[in-house]
Amino acid sequence: MAAQKDEPSLWERLERPAPAPRQTLSPERIATAAVGVADAEGIEAITMRRLATELGVAPMAAYRYVSGKDDLLQLMVDHVYTELEPPEEGTGWREALRLIALRTRELMLRHLWLAQLPPSAVLALTPNRTATTERCLRALDGLGLDPDTMMTMVTTLHSYTLGATGAEIAMRQVMVGHGWTSEQEVYKSMARQLRHLLDTGRYPVFKRYIYEGRCKNDPDWQFETGLQYVLDGIAARVAVP
Amino acid sequence: MAAQKDEPSLWERLERPAPAPRQTLSPERIATAAVGVADAEGIEAITMRRLATELGVAPMAAYRYVSGKDDLLQLMVDHVYTELEPPEEGTGWREALRLIALRTRELMLRHLWLAQLPPSAVLALTPNRTATTERCLRALDGLGLDPDTMMTMVTTLHSYTLGATGAEIAMRQVMVGHGWTSEQEVYKSMARQLRHLLDTGRYPVFKRYIYEGRCKNDPDWQFETGLQYVLDGIAARVAVP
DNA sequence: TTAGTGCGGATACAACGTACACACCGATGT
DNA sequence: ACATCGGTGTGTACGTTGTATCCGCACTAA
Incomplete structure (x- = not known):
């Protein structure tokens, strides 16, 4: 024993x-x-x-x-990153970049932890990630742009995608962390602190958005609209090489 | 004793x-x-x-x-966020947004940890942070835009700023983490793994950028160029309300 | 058969976030 | 003058983390 x-x-x-x-x-x-x-x-x-x-x-x-x-x-x-399917070869540059941005967002939403990586992993030059960058660059190749400009365009798009999806994911994380299941619940739970903030009177325009905005709860629309702006800005530069 | x-x-x-x-x-x-x-x-x-x-x-x-x-x-x-000085009242919308983006980047570069916050702190609605959002919205107020569009513009700009500066900071963090003091040293240290990647032949356009790009080491230029694109995209939408 | 090589196991340590009970100080009611 | 009490900081303790280090085992090659 x-x-x-x-x-x-x-x-x-x-x-x-x-x-x-x-x-x-x-x-x-x-x-x-x-x-x-x-x-x-x-x-x-x-x-x-x-x-x-x-x-x-x-x-x-x-x-x-x-x-x-x-x-x-x-x-x-x-x-x-093996999950990120590159757009069909021969797709126009704008559509190709748009698809990659959308699919990167979907990838991140499938793997929320991608938004919380430590610095060492954020810019890690892994094979599959580099392949995505390469695909972006190839979409812009042959338009008469110099390498630096091409890379800035890709980086800009990537920065937007990362930043926007990162914020979206942070929201989700806070939700699951509190056991909330809908954005309505989030806003209800934040209502007190939000009202306290708004009632100071320091944020009149922000307040108007809170009370009159209609698309607050549609992350898809928000992402795609922002994506339009970014691509429009890039397109303006592409048109004038 | x-x-x-x-x-x-x-x-x-x-x-x-x-x-x-x-x-x-x-x-x-x-x-x-x-x-x-x-x-x-x-x-x-x-x-x-x-x-x-x-x-x-x-x-x-x-x-x-x-x-x-x-x-x-x-x-x-x-x-x-008390350090973030808002642009003078009456500044044009584009210049106001540009200044806020630039100053946000500077703020983050002064406090690198801002890029590594956990989700709960990333979207925390703190008074001073909300004040910055308010200032952005006010810059776009009176242009005949609906609240949703205004907010998307601000969010897009903020996403870009966060994403771009986040990547820049990640680079710095890796540098200080390894005791490197110049980007040259970083590239030298990454040279082996970079060469290994490039020598697979999978990334021809990326390779061209590495060997022919001239502005790789100028984060200021990169940020400001991307910022131009984003603001151009927003301006296009502002012009057609 | 035997030596060697490399995979996985076991143990250990310092540092972390934080729960919990307690000691102390100053103000308050009497 | 004296007892009471609430808010502040202390001390101790527990479970969990990343990882260093050493070891025993099961294959392979000779």
Whole structure:
């Protein structure tokens, strides 16, 4: 009775289930498991230990493949970017850029944690991400623009997409964090603090938007409208090379 | 000798320095200290314990004023937004929006941690932040636009600013994280992995930019050029109300 | 058969956020 | 003058995190 729960010795060890066929881990398996956890429970659930239990493995096991948490996140990013389907070759530059922006947003909404990456993963030059940049640049190629201008256009579009979707995701995160299920509920819960803010009288135009705006709750429309502005601005520069 | 380092008893307690005049803490003092730490050492240095030592106070003391780390971050955000000087009243809408975007970028570059806030703080409706939004809206007021359109324009601009500056900051963070001091050093250190990427031949246009681009290292020019595009796009919509 | 190589396990540590109970100070009611 | 009390900061403690380090095992090549 003494050693029952302490040291598993000999007999217990002899009937251990399976000697575990080696090569249980691989970068792909790690990435898939991590993405699954992050999708389901948010990026704060991504823990080296949690990942280990998910893989049915000791806490330190994954360190054979990734040098730390930052590496893991880069692996995850590249993994999900395989989902981003590039627009058909030959599509016009504006439509191509528009599609990539929309699909990037959809990708981020499918994987909310993409909006909360640490700096090291934000600009990581992973193969699949670079492929997307390349596709954008190719859309603008042959229009007589110099490389710098082309890149600025792509970066501008990407910045808008990241910023807008990031804000949208932050909103969602706050919602799930509080257990709210509709934006109506969010506004109701924020009503007190919002009213307090508005009643100071410091924000008259903002107040008018809150009371008269009609599209507050349509993120799709908001994103696409902003996207129009950005593409219009780029188009103006494309037209005058 | 026995109790020397253990229990400060009676005599030691009797000669305690000062009975500490109460009200040592205040939201302002807390915010200032926290911002100081975050500016100097990055957001990951913001720790309830670190903040406490900075204030010369016990680890749990600040919890009287902020309900947790999230609260603290919101306090910090509102604190630094006092630095954002609104453009002179009466400035034209385009110049006003441009100035706000530029100053927001400068603010973020002064406080790099603004780019790494958790969702709860990203969209926090703090007084000073809302004041900036109000100023933007006011710039567009009286042009015959409906509230939804005005807000989309402001949000678009803000999304671009956030996204672009966020990427710029991520780059800086990676640099300081590795102890690099110039972008040249970054590119040199990334050269191997960059060359590996480019040598796959999958990214010909991107490669051309890397080798022929001239403005890679001028973040100011990049930001302002993108800003032009966005404002041009908005202007097109303003002209056709 | 034996040595070697590399995968995964086990243990350990410092640092984190924060719950909880308590000691102290100054103001207040009597 | 004295007891009472609420608000402020203290002390201690717990569970969880990222990761360093060492070790034992199961294959492979000789």
